Amino acid sequence: MSFNPPPGKGCFTINAIVVDIGDHTIRTGKTIRRIEPKAMHVLYLLACNAGDTVERAELLRDIWNGRVVVEEALTRIISQLRQALGDSQQRRLIQTVPKKGYRLRGEVNWQSTPLPAEPAPSTDSKEAEVADIPAQEAVEPPTDSAPAKQPEPQKVLSPAPVVSKKALFVAAVLTVLVAVVVFTLNKTATDDTPRQMSSAFR
Secondary structure, eight states: OOOOOOOSSOEEEETTEEEETTTTEEEETTEEEEOOHHHHHHHHHHHHTTTSEEEHHHHHHHHTTTOOOOHHHHHHHHHHHHHHTTOTTTOOSEEEETTTEEEEOSOEEEESSOOOOOOOOOHHHHHHHHHTSOHHHHHOOOTTSOOOOOOOOOOOOOOOOOOOHHHHHHHHHHHHHHHHHHHHHHHHHHHHHHHHHHHHHO
8 A cells, every 4th residue: 555645736526525625724614614624635545545544553654744743633534534524523535444444435536627516506596586576475474463443334424404595595685674663653553652642641
C-alpha cells in the first residue's frame, strides 16, 4: 500500500460531499468547512484506499514523516474529519477498525476541478413566487375566526307631514273670515250702546 502526499490542486467526491484538496475545504450541500492540511492528507489517503483498512501506524508514519507522535493526534484528526463530513454521530463514512486503523466507506469519484457550488436563490425569483399567489388566497379569512357580525338594520324615519299650498290658503281665508266676524260683532255692540243709553234717559 503506497502513500503519497496529496496534490496541490484537484478534488474528489465522497457520495455527494465535495472535497477540494488544494483549498482544504469540505462542502456538504451549501455548508463549506475548512480543515487543516494534515487532516486533508489523512482524508486523501483514506480516499485513495476507499473500502480498505488503513492501519494507524502507517498513517502516523506517513502524515508526520516518521516523527514519533502520540496516537491521540491521529484520533483528533479523525474526529475533525467526521465533524466536517457530518459523520460524527453515525460514523458510516469513516469507520474505526478495532486494533487496526480506519476505513473510508463511500463512493469516491476524482475530479480535476472543483464542482461549482449550488447557486443561492435570487431575490427576483422569491418576488416572482410571491407575485404568483392568487389574490383571493391572500385576503381569505382564517377558518377558525368568529363569524362576522351582521350590520344592524337602520331605522327608517317617517317623513314629516307635507302641508299643501291649498290647505294653507284655506286656513288663511278662514282666519280672515273669523277676523271680519269678530270685528263686525264688536262694531255692532259699540253702535247699540249709545242708543240704549239715550232710550234710558227718555
